[in-house]
Amino acid sequence: MDTTVVSARRKIEIYRANVGNGGLDNCPIRTVVQNISGKWSALLLMALAERPYRFGELRRLVPDISQRMLTQTLRDLQRDGYVNREVFPTKPPSVEYSLTDLGRSMYDSIEHLFHWAENNHQQxxxxxxxxxxAGD
Amino acid sequence: MDTTVVSARRKIEIYRANVGNGGLDNCPIRTVVQNISGKWSALLLMALAERPYRFGELRRLVPDISQRMLTQTLRDLQRDGYVNREVFPTKPPSVEYSLTDLGRSMYDSIEHLFHWAENNHQQxxxxxxxxxxAGD
DNA sequence: GTTGTTGCTCTCATTTTGAGACCAGCACTA
DNA sequence: TAGTGCTGGTCTCAAAATGAGAGCAACAAC
Structure with missing residues (x-):
C-alpha cells in the first residue's frame, strides 16, 4: 500500500465508520463542504471577500438570484460562522453582511479553487x- | 480603493457584464464551480483521488448515495473532463472510474479546502x- | 396621498434528488 | 435445468430544494 495514499484512505474509513454508526454528521469534510457547495454560496463568498455588502447590493450584484435564495444562503453562511450580519437602525433599516475571521480563513482555502477555475475553465x-x- | 481588492471586483464586473448580455454561461468561476459543488461531487473526487474505483466499489464506499445519483454525478464529472470512465469486458462487464490529468489538477486546488475543513470543522x-x- | 425604499416572508410552480423496482447477460449451484 | 447472484445501469414516483413573484411594515420624498 502506497503511503501517500494512506491518509485519504483513513479519512474515508472514518467516514464509513461514522455512517455505520448512523451519524454521518461526524464526517468533517462533509460537515463543512456541504454547506458552502450550494448553488450561490461561492458567488456570495467571492463578493463578500471583496468588501461588506448590504442585502440589496448583493441582490443587484447577482441579478439572477431570487430574494428568497439570497436570504437563505446568507443565513446558512451566517449559521456556519462565515458571515456576520449587522443591522443598522437607519430608516428603513439596512443590513450589512461581511466575512468573519472564520469566513476569511476559509475563503483563503477555497480561493485556490477559484483561481484554478479562472485558469482552466476553457479546458x-x-x-x-x-x-x-460524442453523445449524439 | 485598496489594490488587493481590485481583481475580485473586476471578476465580479465581468460576471455582471456577462449576465447583462444574457449569457452567464461565460462566468469562468461559475462554469467550473457549479458542477463540482454538487452534493456528492466532492466526496467522489476525494475517493477517486486516492485510486481508481469501480462503480460498485464507490457505491459501497459512500453507502448513503443512491445508485441514481452516483451514476449521474459520475457522468457530470466525466462530462467536465475530471473523470475517465473505462469499461472492461469482463463478465459481467465492470466499469472503472479514475481521475484524468485535468481532474487531478483541479483536485490539487480543491484539496486546500478539504484540509481547511478537516482542521476547522469544530469551529x-x-x-x-x-x-x-440564539434562534430560540 | 401616492410612490419608493428597506429587507425580508409566504405561496405556488418547477426542478432536483431520494428510494426502490426492474433489466440484461453471464456464472455458479443444486 | 431452474434458481440465485453479481455487474452497472435505467425507470418511476414521492419528497425536497429552488425559482418567480406577490405581500408587508414603516418611514421619506414629492
Missing part, C-alpha cells in the same frame, strides 16, 4: 463540448 | 450550535 468547457458531441 | 460546528441556540 472544462472543451471537455463538455466534446462529451456532448 | 463551524460550534458556530452552528451557537446560531441555533
Amino acid at each position: 472544462v468547457r472543451a471537455a463538455r463540448v466534446e462529451f456532448d458531441a | 463551524v460546528r460550534a458556530a452552528r450550535v451557537e446560531f441555533d441556540a
Whole structure:
C-alpha cells in the first residue's frame, strides 16, 4: 500500500465508520463542504471577500438570484460562522453582511479553487463540448 | 480603493457584464464551480483521488448515495473532463472510474479546502450550535 | 396621498434528488 | 435445468430544494 495514499484512505474509513454508526454528521469534510457547495454560496463568498455588502447590493450584484435564495444562503453562511450580519437602525433599516475571521480563513482555502477555475475553465468547457458531441 | 481588492471586483464586473448580455454561461468561476459543488461531487473526487474505483466499489464506499445519483454525478464529472470512465469486458462487464490529468489538477486546488475543513470543522460546528441556540 | 425604499416572508410552480423496482447477460449451484 | 447472484445501469414516483413573484411594515420624498 502506497503511503501517500494512506491518509485519504483513513479519512474515508472514518467516514464509513461514522455512517455505520448512523451519524454521518461526524464526517468533517462533509460537515463543512456541504454547506458552502450550494448553488450561490461561492458567488456570495467571492463578493463578500471583496468588501461588506448590504442585502440589496448583493441582490443587484447577482441579478439572477431570487430574494428568497439570497436570504437563505446568507443565513446558512451566517449559521456556519462565515458571515456576520449587522443591522443598522437607519430608516428603513439596512443590513450589512461581511466575512468573519472564520469566513476569511476559509475563503483563503477555497480561493485556490477559484483561481484554478479562472485558469482552466476553457479546458472544462472543451471537455463538455466534446462529451456532448460524442453523445449524439 | 485598496489594490488587493481590485481583481475580485473586476471578476465580479465581468460576471455582471456577462449576465447583462444574457449569457452567464461565460462566468469562468461559475462554469467550473457549479458542477463540482454538487452534493456528492466532492466526496467522489476525494475517493477517486486516492485510486481508481469501480462503480460498485464507490457505491459501497459512500453507502448513503443512491445508485441514481452516483451514476449521474459520475457522468457530470466525466462530462467536465475530471473523470475517465473505462469499461472492461469482463463478465459481467465492470466499469472503472479514475481521475484524468485535468481532474487531478483541479483536485490539487480543491484539496486546500478539504484540509481547511478537516482542521476547522469544530469551529463551524460550534458556530452552528451557537446560531441555533440564539434562534430560540 | 401616492410612490419608493428597506429587507425580508409566504405561496405556488418547477426542478432536483431520494428510494426502490426492474433489466440484461453471464456464472455458479443444486 | 431452474434458481440465485453479481455487474452497472435505467425507470418511476414521492419528497425536497429552488425559482418567480406577490405581500408587508414603516418611514421619506414629492
